[in-house]
Structure formats: structure tokens, C-alpha cells
Amino acid sequence: MPDARTTPPSRPTDRILESPIAATWRSVAHERAVLVGVGPGIQEADLDELAALADSAGAEPVGRLIQSRSSPDPQFWIGKGKVEDLHGLLHVAGAELVIFDDELAPGTLRSLEARLKVKVVDRTALILDIFALHANSKEGKAQVELAQLNYLLPRLRGWGEAMSRLGGGIGTRGPGETKLEVDRQHIRRRITKLRRDVKDLRKERDVKRARRQKSNLPQIAIVGYTNAGKSTLMRRLTGADVIVADQLFATLDPTTRRIDLPGGRHATISDTVGFVSKLPHDLVEAFRSTLEEVTLSDLLLHVADASAPEVEGQIEAVRRVLEEIGAAHMPEVVALNKIDRLRGSERARLATRFPGSVSVSAITGEGVEGLLEAVGTATPDPPVEVDVLIPWARGDLVAMLYDEAEVLKAEAEPDGTRVRARVGLRELAAVRAYAVGAGGRSPTGEPIDHSLGSSQ
Known part of the structure; x- marks a missing residue:
């Protein structure tokens, strides 16, 4: 008997109130899935997070199978005996999907699908699928598709036939649904374009970020x-x-x-x-x-x-x-x-x-x-812009401004280094006495201690 549950885990009943958009993500027809985990000392509870990921993707976990082993099987990830147990569990539970809690090599995925005659998805494909479901902005969609295609590229051989046999659903959303049978050159060209798009969209994000920083x-x-x-x-x-x-x-x-x-x-x-x-x-x-x-x-x-x-x-x-x-x-x-x-x-x-x-x-x-x-x-106080004349003897303060502040302009003058910079509170305290036009410097450029009435 396989060491797996064949009853679907109970779904949480205390969901928080959701926004109307969130409700549209939930799949009407859940794919019935068996979850599989491998690792030394693994317990069924270790698959709880995978079950939550599967739920977010629209799957309905109906069984779990675990195998405690120090290293995965090179062909099937689980041992051959466990493969037979998994085959039986799929039949008993009426499941059409297997989800592994690890990223599987392309050859391992093909071997499992050939033996089990159902769709096999690994943890990486599952997470990418959830991202494809939830991406809304142009930048988000481009980023998800780029990640999906980088994942799919080494897995193309033999997958087109498997997907045409198994249909769509989890693991085939986003670009996967229409591009799995496209040749590698086309995929690479698409990846190149997406990288360019993401780079351009990044510039837009940088502009918005710079605007916030100026505030x-x-x-x-x-x-x-x-x-x-x-x-x-x-x-x-x-x-x-x-x-x-x-x-x-x-x-x-x-x-x-x-x-x-x-x-x-x-x-x-x-x-x-x-x-x-x-x-x-x-x-x-x-x-x-x-x-x-x-x-x-x-x-x-x-x-x-x-x-x-x-x-x-x-x-x-x-x-x-x-x-x-x-x-x-x-x-x-x-x-x-x-x-x-x-x-x-x-x-x-x-x-x-x-x-x-x-x-x-x-x-x-x-x-x-x-x-x-x-x-x-x-939260640090926001930086302020200062214009200071640092005497030659205080080169350490100039170095400090370069290391810890944002130096906007620096030039040498007869009495020292004139620096315009954006500084935080700590840097401001260190250079405030050298502010240009603030009357805080002695004729020699040294700060004045007004309480003593003399330069230090």
C-alpha cells in the first residue's frame, strides 16, 4: 500500500475577505492532483505548502506520497517501487496530475509521464504557473513569460507530444500553452525580445523611483x-x-x-x-x-x-x-x-x-x-541638501561624504573643498558647521564653538 492519503485535505473555511479581482483567479474545474515529496526523514506535513501552492494554481490535492531517501532516484526521482505505488494511487484517486515538490530534470519528467500516462509538474513549473495566473501589468507579464521560457527551453524535446496528449491546465498557462511545440530558435528569439522589453520597462520604473526619491x-x-x-x-x-x-x-x-x-x-x-x-x-x-x-x-x-x-x-x-x-x-x-x-x-x-x-x-x-x-x-529622516566648504585639514569629512552621502558636486577652492551633497542626519551633524554662508566657520575655516566664543 502506498504511504499516501487518498482523501482531499480540507480547505480552509476562515478565508479573509477578498477583493473582487481575486475571485476571478480561482479555477472552476479543479484538476485532481497527487503530491509527491522526497527527502531524508520527510513527513506528509512537509507537503502542506505544496498543497497550498497547488490550491492557488487551481488544483485539488487528492493524495500524497512521500519517500524518505538520502538522494533521489536518477531516473524517476522516487524508487521504482514507489512509481508503481504512485500509479496505483492515481487510479484509486481518479487523479490526472502529479506534482513533485522539487525541480525535476527534463529526462526525469519525460520518464515519469511515459510510465504514469498523466501530466507531471514539478514545483518550479507550479510556481511559474501561479505567477502567470496573477501577473497583471505589462512588466509583470513580461517577467513571468521570460522566466517560463527559460525554464521550458531545455525541456522542449518530447514535451510537445506529451502536452498534445494530456491537454492544457496547470504547467501550460501563459506562453506554455501556445509555444511548447515551437523550435528552440523561435524560443530564443522570444527570450531576447522579452529581455529587451523588461529592460525598457525597467527604465520606466527607474523614472518613477527617481521621482519618489526627489520627494x-x-x-x-x-x-x-x-x-x-x-x-x-x-x-x-x-x-x-x-x-x-x-x-x-x-x-x-x-x-x-x-x-x-x-x-x-x-x-x-x-x-x-x-x-x-x-x-x-x-x-x-x-x-x-x-x-x-x-x-x-x-x-x-x-x-x-x-x-x-x-x-x-x-x-x-x-x-x-x-x-x-x-x-x-x-x-x-x-x-x-x-x-x-x-x-x-x-x-x-x-x-x-x-x-x-x-x-x-x-x-x-x-x-x-x-x-x-x-x-x-x-525609518531614517530624509536627506537634506547642503553646500559646505570643508577645510583642507578635514579631508576625512570629504571622504565621509563620498562614502556615506550623495555628493552632487565637488571642487577645490583656496580654503578647502567646496561640496554640494545630499546628507542624512548623522552626516549633517558632522558638516553643519562648515555650511557656506551660515556663519559657522572661523576665518581659518575651523568650526566655532559659540558657547566658548573661540575656535577649537
Whole structure:
């Protein structure tokens, strides 16, 4: 008997209120799927996330099969005996789709489909499929198609015949549905064009970003594991009409809004694409221009699902992606969301596990004021433009401006280096006394200590 469930897992009944657009993503006819996982000491619960991904793609998980082994089988990923178990489970459950929780080599996919006579999809294809479902903007669609074609290119041989036999559905959305039987040269030409399109669209994004930067408002990026409640929290913080759905990867196109911080300060805040473990590398590369919203921000608001049993693993998965895109060392505020689902003892335990974090419920509003205080404290003040004359003896200050500020112009003068720069509070404090026309310098160019009435 296969060690798999043959009854469909129960669907959550406590879905949050969804935007009208989100409802259009749900498939009317669910493909019945068997989920397969391989790894040392693997448990059925380890496939829960895959089940959620399958649900977001419109599949109906009707069974699970796992195999604990140190390394996958080179031909079928699972052992030959498990292949027979899987074949029997498909027949019993009436399933027409198999989803593996890993990225499979092209040869492995073909071997499995030839033996099982059903469509086989790996985790990467599943995630790409969800992205294809949810992409709305021109940039988002181009980025998803680019990632899909890079994934499909080495898998074309023999797949056209399989797809014509198996029909469409999950794993064949977006470009896959019409381009799987097209030759490699055509695919490569399409990839080249998409890269050019993404580059052009990136310029448009850069213009918008530059406009925001000129406003001198601090920029905050919301990051977090997919379905952690980032969009719901953004709506709570800003009142923005952003798409909210109890689905994985509901947000692909970044939304930027203004947020009011304590003390009368303001900032911009951007909702970004959610992260997930085993996020396909092609997808990270394709969405790199979008993810730059994260790397160029002043602060990260890292939203985590406090009710998830694997919350710690999810936080680490997000930080691994942040490291991949060059944002590992940016300042962050961790918001433990969905605490309305936790008992008091569980909340206390989480606060101990994640010191410095802020507990919050985007649904009820609990903890939102405390979160705004934490974000306001961690958000740097906007830079100001200064015009200073740094004496020759203080070359260290000129070096500091080049390292830590934005130098707009620098030129040598008889008394020192004239610098026009955009600086933060710390740099401003260091150079304020040398401001041109501010009366803060002695005749020798040294700062005056007015309390003493003499130069230092």
C-alpha cells in the first residue's frame, strides 16, 4: 500500500475577505492532483505548502506520497517501487496530475509521464504557473513569460507530444500553452525580445523611483513569505485599495503608497512580491528589476505569519532571498502578523523567540499603533541638501561624504573643498558647521564653538 492519503485535505473555511479581482483567479474545474515529496526523514506535513501552492494554481490535492531517501532516484526521482505505488494511487484517486515538490530534470519528467500516462509538474513549473495566473501589468507579464521560457527551453524535446496528449491546465498557462511545440530558435528569439522589453520597462520604473526619491520621503519596502498578510497590512497602514487574497503570490506588481508616521512624518511604502522556499532562480532573475524596490529602500518591513508552525523557517527563507538580491544587511522591522489566531501563551513564546519584533493583526488592527511607532523609530529622516566648504585639514569629512552621502558636486577652492551633497542626519551633524554662508566657520575655516566664543 502506498504511504499516501487518498482523501482531499480540507480547505480552509476562515478565508479573509477578498477583493473582487481575486475571485476571478480561482479555477472552476479543479484538476485532481497527487503530491509527491522526497527527502531524508520527510513527513506528509512537509507537503502542506505544496498543497497550498497547488490550491492557488487551481488544483485539488487528492493524495500524497512521500519517500524518505538520502538522494533521489536518477531516473524517476522516487524508487521504482514507489512509481508503481504512485500509479496505483492515481487510479484509486481518479487523479490526472502529479506534482513533485522539487525541480525535476527534463529526462526525469519525460520518464515519469511515459510510465504514469498523466501530466507531471514539478514545483518550479507550479510556481511559474501561479505567477502567470496573477501577473497583471505589462512588466509583470513580461517577467513571468521570460522566466517560463527559460525554464521550458531545455525541456522542449518530447514535451510537445506529451502536452498534445494530456491537454492544457496547470504547467501550460501563459506562453506554455501556445509555444511548447515551437523550435528552440523561435524560443530564443522570444527570450531576447522579452529581455529587451523588461529592460525598457525597467527604465520606466527607474523614472518613477527617481521621482519618489526627489520627494525626500523615506522609502519602506514590505517583504515577507507569501501569504503572510503583507497586502492586508499595507491596506491597514495606508488605506490603499490593494489586492487582498488568501492565496499564495496574490501580489506580483508592486504597489507604492504614502504612509503617515508618528510625529507628523511621512514615508512611501511598497508592497512587493512574496517569497517562498525553493523560489526558482529564473524567477528571481526575471523579477530582479521589481525586487530592486527592496534593495533601494531605506527600511524593510518584514511581515511574518505568526500562526504558521514553520514561521522561523519562513523568516529564514525570506532572508536567504534578500541575501541573493543584495539586501541582507538592510535595517528591518519584523512584524509578526495574524496574532489574532494565537492564544496569549503562544504570543508570549513568539515574543521571546523573536526579540525586537512587533506583534500585530492586520485584520483586527491590534498592535498597529505599536508597529507604526517601531517603523517611525527605525525609518531614517530624509536627506537634506547642503553646500559646505570643508577645510583642507578635514579631508576625512570629504571622504565621509563620498562614502556615506550623495555628493552632487565637488571642487577645490583656496580654503578647502567646496561640496554640494545630499546628507542624512548623522552626516549633517558632522558638516553643519562648515555650511557656506551660515556663519559657522572661523576665518581659518575651523568650526566655532559659540558657547566658548573661540575656535577649537
